[in-house]
Amino acid sequence: MKFSTIEEYGLRCLIQIAKNENENGLTIPELSELEGLSEANVAKILRILRIGGLVEAERGQNGGYRLTKPPEKITLREILYTLGGKLFESEFCNTYTGISTICTNSTDCSVRSVWKNVQRVIDEILSRLTLKDLLAPEKVVDKVVCERVENFVSINDLKIIQ
Amino acid sequence: MKFSTIEEYGLRCLIQIAKNENENGLTIPELSELEGLSEANVAKILRILRIGGLVEAERGQNGGYRLTKPPEKITLREILYTLGGKLFESEFCNTYTGISTICTNSTDCSVRSVWKNVQRVIDEILSRLTLKDLLAPEKVVDKVVCERVENFVSINDLKIIQ
DNA sequence: AGTAATCTTGACAAATTTGTAAAGATTCTC
DNA sequence: GAGAATCTTTACAAATTTGTCAAGATTACT
Incomplete structure (x- = not known):
């Protein structure tokens, strides 16, 4: 379970645009x-964000990228979904070899339940930021991110390492 | 942000072994x-689990794979960490192009905070399963997974879609 | 000892993701 | 309208992840 580079770079670019x-x-x-x-890489990432409706572009000499909405109306969930898709897609089970037969016949696909629930929590956290x-x-x-997360989750005895 | 196939298949194999x-x-x-x-693919995945200390193998005619500990002592966190590594590695910032200079000089790496906190919550959930x-x-x-997660997180108004 | 069933390993092939390059389209300024 | 600065698109190259193959090592059974 990893963040993709597109997610990392895309979010960074968005932050820069918002700060500008x-x-x-x-x-x-x-x-x-x-x-x-590289400029080529930025172009590619910005294309995804533009098609996803998060930024808009102006061409020509005074051109550039701007946000389509104020930053307080753009959730991280929306951003990361645009850049990398959901953690757990509902077609997931079908895309994996051999699993379709197992899943539909024995309906014994406990793994799915874990993915669904992890995603539910991540979605909720990202919606609040x-x-x-x-x-x-x-x-x-x-500080803000910690507080926001802690306000929602009951982690009392856990410290962030590093 | 996706689960890798190794994580999916590895966990499935572990469940099968535990049920056996x-x-x-x-x-x-x-x-x-x-x-x-495929058998080759299973062999590769089981190798990872064996090196990670989650299963042990016996060769020869009556050979096979068994868990090294009772299933209630193996957390999902441990399993997914073995199969796919952490969501956010601390070297993360350094592995990404150009970011090291930006991070260390301006210490303006807000993205890291998000990753860290998301990981913290996921880790906590996975530790409890x-x-x-x-x-x-x-x-x-x-049912169990839902309850366990809800007991820990205050999601009241959210339903799982699909 | 020989054979069959099994795990083990390293090299390779295929697929996917990530990054680059080049040519085109649009807008502004002069 | 010419030129410069910009975004846009498509095709391709490189890197990583995923999956396969074949040869080897170990064990049990006869």
Whole structure:
């Protein structure tokens, strides 16, 4: 269970765009510079975000990328779903070799239940965090994210390692 | 953010091994048959589980794979960590292009905070589920997993879709 | 000892994901 | 309208993950 690079880079680019003051938005070369990615790669990632409706592009000399909505209205769930799809797709069982027969016949697919429930919790956490929450300096963000998560989950005795 | 096929198949194989009654354990051809995977693929996955210390193998005519501990002592966290690694590795930031300079200089790496907190919650959920919890028929498992998760997380108004 | 059933390993092939390159389309400025 | 700056798209290359194959090692049974 990993985050893909598209998710990582896409979210980073979105944060940069949201932080940007200039009304023209951010250009591909600027994002490339800010995040240390190649321009071609930024272009590809921004395309996904644009098709997903999270950013809009203006071409030409004063062109660039802007958010389509204010950052407080964009949830992390929406972002990560656009960039990487859901953790557990309902076709999942069918795409895996041989499992369809096993699942439908014996209906003994306990694994699915785990995936579903993990996804449910992740979805809920990500729904409660917006792009705006990520715009502060790292330490502030960390505090907010921790609080938000703890407010929702009853982890009392657990510390974050590292 | 996806589960890898190794995680899916590995967990399935473990469940089969745990369910198995025969004291000799399950052989590769049997697991292959049960889960609809090729024998070569099963062999590869079982190797990971064996190196990870979750199963032990016996060679020869009465050979097969058995669990190294009782299923109630094997957590899903342990299993998925063995099969797929952590969601967020601490070297993560360094492995991504260009980010090291940005991270260390501006310490403005809000994304990391999200990953860390999501992982914290997933880890906690997976720690509370053991292999034994997955051995019942699907509907029973579903009930148990739901309850266990809900007991820990305050989702009140959310229903599982599908 | 020989044979069959099994696990074990390393090399390779296929598929998927990730990243790059090049040519095109649009807009602004002059 | 020419040119520069920008986004857009498609095709391709590289890297990673996934899956297969074949040869070897171990054990039990006769």
